[in-house]
Amino acid sequence: MATTTTNSAKTYTPISWTSLGSSTNTVTLSSIPSGYTDLRLVISGGVGAVGGNFGFQFNGDSGSNYSNRNLYASGTTPSSSYANNSSQINATYSTGGPVEPIVLEVDIFQYTNTSVYKTMISQFGNNQNSSAARTEVVAGLWRSTSAITSIVIQSNGILTGTTFGLYGILAA
Amino acid sequence: MPIISGVIASSKTGHLQPLAPTIGTATDGGTGTTVLVTYTPAATGPAATSFTATAYISGVSTGITATTSSTTSVTVSGLTAGTTYTFTVHATNTYGNSPESAASNSVAPIVPSSFTSIATITCSGGEANITFSSIPQNYTDLQVRSFVRSSYSGTTFSAFLGYINGDTGSNYSNHAMYANGNQTGALTFSQTSNSNIYGVWSPGNAGMPATSGLANTYAGHVWEFMDYTNTSKAKVIKMLGGVSQNQNATNSEGIGIGDTLWNNTSAISSITLFSGYNYIAAGTIFALYGIKAAA
Numbered sequence: 271m272a273t274t275t276t277n278s279a280k281t282y283t284p285i286s287w288t289s290l291g292s293s294t295n296t297v298t299l300s301s302i303p304s305g306y307t308d309l310r311l312v313i314s315g316g317v318g319a320v321g322g323n324f325g326f327q328f329n330g331d332s333g334s335n336y337s338n339r340n341l342y343a344s345g346t347t348p349s350s351s352y353a354n355n356s357s358q359i360n361a362t363y364s365t366g367g368p369v370e371p372i373v374l375e376v377d378i379f380q381y382t383n384t385s386v387y388k389t390m391i392s393q394f395g396n397n398q399n400s401s402a403a404r405t406e407v408v409a410g411l412w413r414s415t416s417a418i419t420s421i422v423i424q425s426n427g428i429l430t431g432t433t434f435g436l437y438g439i440l441a442a
Numbered sequence: 443m444p445i446i447s448g449v450i451a452s453s454k455t456g457h458l459q460p461l462a463p464t465i466g467t468a469t470d471g472g473t474g475t476t477v478l479v480t481y482t483p484a485a486t487g488p489a490a491t492s493f494t495a496t497a498y499i500s501g502v503s504t505g506i507t508a509t510t511s512s513t514t515s516v517t518v519s520g521l522t523a524g525t526t527y528t529f530t531v532h533a534t535n536t537y538g539n540s541p542e543s544a545a546s547n548s549v550a551p552i553v554p555s556s557f558t559s560i561a562t563i564t565c566s567g568g569e570a571n572i573t574f575s576s577i578p579q580n581y582t583d584l585q586v587r588s589f590v591r592s593s594y595s596g597t598t599f600s601a602f603l604g605y606i607n608g609d610t611g612s613n614y615s616n617h618a619m620y621a622n623g624n625q626t627g628a629l630t631f632s633q634t635s636n637s638n639i640y641g642v643w644s645p646g647n648a649g650m651p652a653t654s655g656l657a658n659t660y661a662g663h664v665w666e667f668m669d670y671t672n673t674s675k676a677k678v679i680k681m682l683g684g685v686s687q688n689q690n691a692t693n694s695e696g697i698g699i700g701d702t703l704w705n706n707t708s709a710i711s712s713i714t715l716f717s718g719y720n721y722i723a724a725g726t727i728f729a730l731y732g733i734k735a736a737a
Binding site: 271272273274275276277278279280281282283284307308337338339340341348349350351352354355377379380385386387389390391393407408409410411413415439440441442 | 552554555556557558559560561562563564565566569572578587589619620621624625626627628629656658659660661662663664682683684685686687688689695696697698699722725727729730731
């Protein structure tokens with residue numbers, strides 16, 4: 271028998287906001303509070319070099335515990351890919367030039383639920399008014415039942431001014 | 443007249459006025475334009491009859507103040523969202539004002555979210571479907587965030603379907619693109635007309651992992667029901683969802699994005715969701731939210 275809970279409470283709560291003061295390959299969002307149901311991370315900015323996966327790791331785990339399923343269009347060509355037993359979830363692959371405006375929205379479900387592996391889905395887009403534009407959606411899995419307390423985002427030269435807004439969404 | 447002159451002297455030096463309160467904390471007031479400032483009145487000296495907080499930007503007074511008789515807190519209004527302020531508080535009685543307290547911590551008012559939780563359905567397993575009913579009509583859009591798994595034990599993974607207001611007629615059209623199982627390279631596209639919402643069509647694509655899959659793994663979906671109370675429009679639903687299971691097997695996993703048109707102008711008052719194969723597994727969670735646009 272399903273159980274229904276109702277309320278009417280404001281959510282989508284800002285947790286942290288990070289704006290890069292200098293270019294870096296790694297950004298860590300740590301001490302994530304546990305009081306929400308899902309997390310949403312919104313990244314806006316750019317990367318400085320071709321070939322930078324936007325990779326995600328949780329709780330500092332760099333083992334082969336990640337997999338991802340990708341669906342994308344690069345330029346005018348649609349395609350898909352997957353990766354298993356990876357050291358990170360690859361949420362996209364930057365294909366542009368040295369300045370690449372991007373937006374990436376990531377939903378991480380049930381991030382404190384210690385009975386389940388952690389699933390995330392993401393939407394990515396960059397449009398440089400050129401054939402290097404890319405749109406991508408991804409499902410990723412971290413095979414761990416640990417509650418997520420930190421997120422590491424890795425790419426290839428994340429540009430100064432790139433922002434990382436982390437929000438908590440609390441179900442009724 | 444030494445006593446009288448003593449009183450006058452005392453008044454001029456502030457001894458009949460309250461001592462400065464001790465500043466507490468300044469926190470966002472939850473409206474986008476207000477901050478709640480707390481303080482503690484001086485434990486000694488003349489009693490205060492009111493307390494006034496003053497807002498500063500970079501240490502310079504803005505001229506924005508708020509006065510109260512409360513001995514614990516005051517809400518300062520008229521602030522600007524996203525601007526960082528500090529605050530001081532002084533106490534007042536009939537003889538005048540105390541000195542200002544020390545400055546508070548910095549705080550910037552935050553525009554409150556319009557994203558509101560409405561209902562959550564948690565499944566114990568074996569449910570044929572779930573329904574959000576009596577959906578409030580006072581939002582602009584609805585969002586359903588689901589974390590789902592099927593009790594199906596075969597190798598074909600189950601799709602995730604739904605219908606609106608109990609309508610199971612042939613009033614839905616669906617379009618989706620997805621990648622499935624060990625598929626690489628070319629995508630799959632689908633266009634269907636049928637009796638259900640297929641936010642993303644085809645088994646396995648953004649569907650529910652079945653019990654034959656990786657243990658403890660659930661798919662994540664975000665469904666958005668746009669302008670759901672507008673009785674002048676047919677209703678559009680967008681869905682993004684997927685699951686990775688580290689397997690590659692056909693239908694074991696998928697990612698997809700799609701949209702559905704419900705060819706009906708009725709306001710949406712109920713949403714029913716179900717697994718295309720067998721039943722919903724224990725631990726599946728559906729959460730409904732309302733999103734309100736600016737008036």
